[in-house]
Amino acid sequence: MVKHFKAKAALITGAALFGSLSFAGSAVAIDGSVTAVYKGGPAAEALSYGANGAVKVCDIRADGYAVATEYQRANGTWGRLENHNGNGTCKSTSNIESNPIIWYNACVMDSGDHCTAYVRGW
DSSP: OOOHHHHHHHHHHHHHHTTTTOOOSSSSOOOOEOOOOTTTTTEEEEETTTTTEEEEEEEESSSOOOEEEEEEEESSEEEEEOOSOOOTEEEEEEOOSOOOOOEEEEEEEEEETEEEEHHHHH
């Protein structure tokens, strides 16, 4: 049992040093958020929650631009969630705790579906 904990601690520490975490087998129950700044102010916020089984993206600035989050789940699938509903609104993915979000970002969609002002969460 002690070997298991030492190995797990070494894996987490090593992954953190390289700037990305890979979660094998279980969700990490730490909520997180990132905010993308565009044209001088915060504009998009992406949040990971629900034992990291879900992510949502919120438009936090009345600037006329849509916002999005791109994300990856533990099984390797990628997704993109766009919010075109305006300032003060959010859109969420399904909460799949058995297939947690391992990477996500926030971005502002400045023209069409092009993202700019990326900021990455874990």
